[in-house]
Amino acid sequence: MSFLAPAFLWSLLALLPLAAVYLLKVRPRKKATTAFFLWDRVFSEKRATSLFQRLRDALSLLLMALAFAALAFALARPEFTDDERKDLVLVIDRSASMAAEEGTGTRLEAAKKAARQIVAALDGNQRAAVASVGNELTFHSHLSRSPRELLDAIDVIEESAFPMRSEVLQSLGEDAHWGEDHRLLLLSDGSFEGVEALPESIEFYKIGSPVGNVGIVAADLRRQPDGSLGFFYRVASSFPEPVNGDLLLKHADEGDRIYKLIPLEIAPGVNEAEVFSLADAPAGRWVAELDLEGGDGFASDDLAWMTVPEARPVRVKVATADRFFFETSVLAFQRGSGLLSLVEEDPEITIEKGAATDSGDAVVVFTPAGESPWWDSVGEEIDVLLPRVLVEDHPVIRLLDASALVFAGAREITPPAGSLVLVESESGVPLIYRTTREGRGAVVVNLDPVASEFVLSAWFPVLIHGAATHLAGREDEPAAVYRPGDRAPMPGYREGSTATVTLPDGTTTLEVSDAEFGPLAALGFYGIEGRAGAWSMGSSLVTKTESLLDNAAVTTTAGPLSRGQSPSYWLIVLALLLLVAESVFYHRRKVG
Amino acid sequence: MLFTDPVFIRRLESLYLLARKVLGGSLQADRKTTRKGAGITFADYAEYRLGDDFRSIDWRIYAKFESLIIKLFELEEDATIYLLVDASRSMKSKFRYARELAAALGYIALNSLDRLCVYGMADTLRPVLDPCRGRGKAMGFLQSLEEMETFGGDTDFTTCTREFQARRKRKGLVIVISDFLFPEGFDAGLKYLQWHRHDLFCLQVQDDTDRKCDWKGDVTLECVETGQTRRLTVSPAEARAYEAAVVAWNDELKQCCARRSIGLASTGPEIPFDAVIQEILRRGGLVA
Structure with missing residues (x-):
């Protein structure tokens, strides 16, 4: 003592x-x-x-x-422990699995109760801080000796829909700031990836006991080449015995009309993935719902919200004299996947050659010449022997081998300031670049496609497709399902454009002026109203570690801790x- | 207020006038007595015995029945009133009141031409007023009471009565004014006086400090007479037991007086002394 x-x-x-x-x-x-x-x-x-x-x-x-x-x-x-009285950082897991019901409350409530007891035992003798972790680490208090401040910080921690990002814990454990002078105490149920490999500097304090639960741990829904919808799903169970239930696939835009009822016999652990096809199923918002006999300990993973976007091809106008190869390229994508459509009126994308005087908002320009808003100056022709790809993963060129192109007819060119050069010559002349001006965008391809016989290359329609979808902001179609914590693409985004995002509660709206928005924080359907029209995105937990709530194998590694009231009390x-x-x-x- | 104060004397005079009216006497000794003798008020008949006064034989009865029957009359005598006033330290809180009572009784006695003798009583007997008689002695009597003080140690009533009897052989009416809280008891003293053919009247004076215990907790109890001390914790139960003990003690006094045909009046300073005397007179005087 x-x-x-x-x-x-x-x-x-x-x-x-x-x-x-x-x-x-x-x-x-x-x-x-x-x-x-x-x-x-x-x-x-x-x-x-x-x-x-x-x-x-x-x-x-x-x-x-x-x-x-x-x-x-x-x-x-008086003190009865040999604790060195290091500063204590209480990190409370607020990931989705902490919302699981256990006994009279949730695991998060149990964690907060344990944290309160630890704070009470500190009795103002030791500094502590309170943080929560889910998809990110959030500090709710500074290092403080004030029990009141710490208890208030604990009280504000709320459940979240985020799955645990174990890399956050890894970086916390490896952060030199929390060195020898601190104790990092993670209060968690251990339902996350990498719990067994936590950094040594993090002491694990186990909350809760095994809970029987079944959840949808993977789901996808997308249009098949034959026009049907393919539904992929996977379920996992933390019940020790097989359980029975049904999986209902509903179309939310039709008043939750049930399109498919799949009887399930769910074995313990992660079950095999299943795929079903739904003929004549419409696009829109879909919900997969698990209906278990007897229920389970965690409700959030019993639902998966998914979206199948309507087919909306990018409208492309060819505004050149030699239209044939350009139109053929557009029609190739119109006939196949319907990603592009050739139009004469109200185009989203215009393909031009030469000076590019057409007043479209988005232009793909070949053979730059003369004066144009898309370059400052154009000079003499140059020979390009070894083109260099500067941004390999850029959507315009990611599907083609730009270094293998023959840039015949390329000229000295000076792009406007702020342009993004994707490919340049060995002498540094931009060959393909992306530029914007006054809210308008252009992809300039510094070659003569006819002279170089590029129009005969398989890469030609690919380049047109890449440039058109990129300029339309549609290079990535939204996925059927996003997880909380993910960032979702903003369909139709163009620099300077804004969109209104409606959260799953249906009432809260956000103005977003970025190519992505997020992280998604709630489960359900997000609505997006922007330049490219109305879109929906589904946010579902679909994380096996959050659904498998059997934490029997996880043990507390935390060192001695005083809990409850202090001896002085x-x-x-x-x-x-x-x-x-x-x-x-x-x-x-x-x-x- | 002094005992010789005119206002106080007027209160005593009023009591005397009431006594005259109630008791009805007018000659040399107005106080009624149970003894029979040569008065003028017929009391009873009795068979003639050798030595009786021939003048009291009822000759009419003799003429009718040829038996000697004498008439008895109430004795009107020159009675002696002895006032034994408890002057121990236990009377300190009610000593003025006891002296007021003594003043009233003594004043009536002197004005009724009875002989009056006053003693202070504690662990021993102390004379306050030597036997005297007549209205002219009233002021001296009141002066003596005025100067009277408490004295002595523990009240020893039995000793006092023996001392009194040793000093005063003449029978009379002994009025004891006291709280009667005698550690050795009162029975022996009363019995002794009665055995010597005194008429007795007890006037018990107690106040709330005698009858009640309104303090509780840890106390060092001190006897006001002996100075003896005792450390006690007085709980409500003990306080109630004490009050019950006082009641029992007073009941014992009542039973003792009733058994011995001794007059008893209990009072306290909360009742004006003249009201007490008036009540005694209305009940027929100091006769049991």
């Missing part, structure tokens, strides 16, 4: 004057009586208690002395009890 404030033990010396004062205090009052002999008669019958009465003063003094000693020890702050309680007991005696002496 050690004392944090041993100087207060000197206050025990005050027991001596206390005893003196006490003895003076208990000196009884003198009362004169005219019938002393009658009092004698009354008390002669009470001799049995006289011994107790004689002892009572001593007992009362003893109680007072014990109460005083208890207070002195409480002030000296109990000493003060003891002192109060002793004082109450003494006051009973004192009351008896005072008023009989």
Whole structure:
């Protein structure tokens, strides 16, 4: 046992004057009586208690002395652990699995309760901070000795739909800032990837016990080449025995009309993936719902929200004299996947050659010449022997081998400031670049496709497709399902454009002016209203580690921790009890 | 207020006038007595015995029945009133009141031409007023009471009565004014006086400090008479036991007086002394 404030033990010396004062205090009052002999008669019958009465003063003094000693020890702050009193960082897991019901509350509530007990035990003697972790680490308090501040910080932590990102814990554990002077304590149910390989600097404090649960851990829904919808799903169970249930596939845009009911016999663990085809199924918003016999411990993973976007080809106009090869390229994608459509009016993308004087918002320009808003100057022809790809993964060129192209007819060209050069010559002349001006965008291809016979290459339609979908902001079609924490693409995004995002609660809206928005924080359907029209995106948990709630194999690795009230607290309680007991005696002496 | 104060004396005079009216006497000794003797008020008949006064034989009865029957009359005598006033320290809180009562009774006695003798009583007997008689002694009597003080240690009533009897052989009416809280008891003293053919009347004076215990807790109890102390813890139960003990003690006094045909009046300072005397007179005087 050690004392944090041993100087207060000197206050025990005050027991001596206390005893003196006490003895003076208990000196009884003198009362004169005219019938002393009658009092004698009354008390002669009470001799049995006289011994107790004689002892009572001593007992009362003893109680007072014990109460005083208890207070002195409480002030000296005794400690019964050999803890080095490092600063403590309480990291509470607020990932989705912590919302699982267990007993009378959720695992998150149990974690917060444990954290409160730890804070109570600190008793202001030790600095601590409170943080929560889900898809990211959030600090709710600074390092503080104030129990009130720490408890308030614990109280504000709420459940989230985010799956745990174990890399956040990894970076926390490896952060040199939390070095030898700190203890990192993770209060978690252990339902996340990499729990067994946490950094050594993180002490794991297990919350909860195994909970039977079945969840959808993978789901996808997309249009098949034959026009049907392919539904892919996978379920996982943490029940020790197989359980039965149904998986209902509903179309949310038709009032939750059930398109498919799939009977399931779910084995423990992660089950095999299944694929179903739905003929004549419309695009739109879909919900897969698990209906289990007897229910389970976690509701959020029983639903998967998915979207299948309507086919919306990018409208492309060819505004060149030699249209044939350009139109053929566009029609190739129109006939196949319907990604592009050749139009004459209201195009999204215009393909031009030369000076590119057409006033479209998005232009793909070949054979730059003359004056144009898309370059500052164009010079003499150059020979390009070894083109260099500068941005390999750019959507315009990611599907083609740009370094193998023959850039015949390429000229000296100076792109506008701020342009993104994707391919350049060995002498640094831009060959393919992306540029914007006053909200309009262009992809400039510095070659003559006819002279170079590029129009005969298989890469020609690929380049047109890449440039058109990129300029339309549609190079990536939205996925059927996103996880909370993911960032979703903004369909039709163009620099400077904004879109309104409606959250799954249906009432909250956000203005987004970026190519992506997120991280997604809620489960359900997000609505997007922007330049490319109305879109929906599904956000579902679909994470096996959050659904498999059997944490029996996970053990606490945290070192010794004081929980509950501190010894000082109990000493003060003891002192109060002793004082109450003494006051009973004192009351008896005072008023009989 | 002094006992010789005119206002106080007027209150005593009023009591005397009431006594005259109630008791009806007008000559040398107005106080009624149970003893029979040569008065003028017929009391009873009795058979003639040797030594009886011939003048009291009822000759008419003798003429009819040829037996000697004498008439008895109420005795109107020159009675002696002894006031034994408890002057122990236990009377301190009610000593003025006890002296007021004594003043009233003594004043009536002197004005009724009875002989009056006053003693202070504690662990021993202390004379306050030597036997005297007549209205002219009233002021001296009141002066003596005025100067009277408490004295002595523990009240020893039995000793006092023996001392009294040793000093005063003449029978009379002994009025004991006291709280009767005698550690050695009162029975022996009363019995002794009665055995010596004194008429007795007890006037018990107690106040709330005698009857009740309104303090509780740890106390050092001190006897006001002896200075003896005792450390006690007085709980409500003990306080109630004490009050019950006082009641029992007073009941014992009542039973003792009733058994011995001794007049008894209990009072306290909360009742004006003249109201007490009036009540005693209305009940027929100091006769049991």
